[in-house]
Amino acid sequence: MRGKSEPTQIAGVAMSVIGLWILLNLQFATSAESAGELQMFDGTSLSGELVRLETGQGLVWKFPAARNPLVLRPKNLTTVRLKATQGPPESFRPVSKLRFKNGDEILGNLISMDGGKFEVETWFAGRLKGRQETVEAIGFSANGYRVLFEGPTSLDGWTVGKNSRPWKYQNGAFVAKGPDILGRDFGLKTSSSLEFDLTWSAAFSLTLTLYTKTVDRFDYSASAYILYISQGGLTLQRVTAGQGAVLLGNAQIPSMLTKSSVRFEIRTNIEDASIGILVDGVPAGRWKDNSGFAAKGGGLVFYSQTDGPELKLSNMRLTALDGRYEPEISTNAPSTNDVVFLANRDRVTGKIEGVHDGKIKVLTRATHLEIPMERVVQLVLAKSEAEPVTHGPWMVRAKLIGGENLMLDIQQFQNGQLRGSNANFGSVELMTSSVRQLQFNLNRPTSGPNDLGLVSPESLSIEQ
Structure with a gap:
């Protein structure tokens, strides 16, 4: 019970393992009602709310377990997730990307x-x-870019299987540690672009069913397209109800053998019955179904087939397209x-x-x-060298609720406004309610010491 007992003092800038254990195991520290989440390079995750950020003072984080807000330096931050509430207005129809x-x-x-x-x-x-x-x-x-999904921020709207270790939402990602499905019906009726980051801990097997009617199971009898993804490559099949599967193509992805994370983009063009796939921005293949577009549904299903390795899906975006020809930049850049x-x-x-x-x-x-x-x-545009980017301590990548992302050298985050400098536009001001995520230390490997980088360790007074 909270009361008049003396708070436990956790001293020193370096957070001890015991201190972390106390913080992470307090029930009210992981309340579902928290407005955001802060993540460290060592995997520490603190729910709470970003109060303000000023480069001269630090990042002020309201953490339910601490008597006072935490004041943090950026050196060991990896991600701050915010409860974005303001997306593009219905009247805004962007036709340019x-x-x-x-x-x-x-x-x-x-x-x-x-x-x-x-x-x-x-x-x-x-x-x-x-x-x-x-x-x-x-x-x-021609018809405008419509973002149908951007996230994830929870499992709301998604269907998971009934296996003992189903897909879960954790720290801004869908996570699987065993065989299970993750599906959702988006009502897709147009061409689309699906983007996501895929991260794995060991050899894996993942299937992605596109434009399916069945989203609560892996259904090999429904008319759809199935993409098989492994650590070394991918295979695309067309499945037609009552007729079975036909191989459309496959590709080796050697770069995946030396990595543990890549970004996929899958462009499905209904009009010309083609599916193009890019891995880390590099075209892996583009295959045309000469029998015409066969899929009969509007849903997506991810199916983790391997028991053991951890798979993560994050930074997902599904965009409706108008189906016109869109060349891959990396193969055509002059x-x-x-x-x-x-x-x-x-x-x-x-x-x-x-x-x-x-x-x-x-x-x-x-x-x-x-x-x-x-x-x-x-x-x-004509190819030229990009200007070198100096990654200062407050250089972040801001991801907006509409799917946009901007690299910003933050100057201030306070009173509903985010102000910073961008290499493309100069000074930029955003409503904080439009920002879903801030990614820190962009060129640092995702590992580090158990140091929270506290400016004021005394703020970690934990109420008994």
Whole structure:
């Protein structure tokens, strides 16, 4: 019972193993009502709420088990997850997807590009201006980019199996430690892009069923597409009800043999019955179903088939696409010229002189062209070296509830506002309610000492 007993003092900047045990085993420290979660490199996870962040003082974290808020330095932080509540308004329909050389990616509406500068309208920060040389590529969707899912933040809406060790939600990820299914019906009726980070602890086998009617089990009799993923490669099959399975293709992924985590992107184009897969941004394969698109449902099912290894799915995003041709950047990036990819699969090579009034002006070797925007699916800008990024102590990657991510050198997080500097846009201000996650120490391996990096150890007075 809380009362007048003296608090237990945990002294010293370095948190002892005993102190961590006390913190992590207090029942009220993991309350489901907590507004956020803070994670350290050593795996320590503290529920609570980010009160404020100022570079001169530290990160102030309201932790239910501590008498006073914790004040932390960033050196051993890996992730701060926030309870984002404000997403894009229904009226905002982004038709442009901008990808930058530093890894930033945003959805918005390109207003103009001229004189080495560009302007884009966003839902999270209004109109932003930047330098054209920082842009890697710009995709265009005639019907607009619709993010159907971005997370995870819980198991709500997902179906898990009835096995003894089912999929669980933990620290911003879906985690499996044994054979089990994880499914959800998104009602997919259009082409789509599914992105996720996959992390594993040992050799594994994972299947992903795409566009299935059955989301509560692994159903080999329903018309769908099944992707088999192992540590060394992948295989894609078409399954047709009453007819069985047909192999569409396979690919070896040697890089996965030396890693424990990769990022997948699976682009399904219903219109031309093709599925393209990228691993860490590199195309692994693109296969066309010559019999036409066979799947009959709108759901996804992950099935962990191995007993023992831990699998994690995180940073997931499912986006509805309009099905137009979209080339892979890494295979088409030019060295000295800009490239305009058209919906009919033609391309124009030259120099983009400007984007105005719904038209793209391109200077080719032969002439000047003006191309209507509705004919364009992607601009890939001339390849150039990205400016080196200095990862200071407060450099973070901010992930927004709408699926965007921005690298920010944070200056302040307080009173509902996040203010920082971005290499592409300069000074940026965001509503904290739009931010889902802050990732710290971007170039540091995910291991470290049991040091919380406390500015004020006395704040760790634990009430008995």
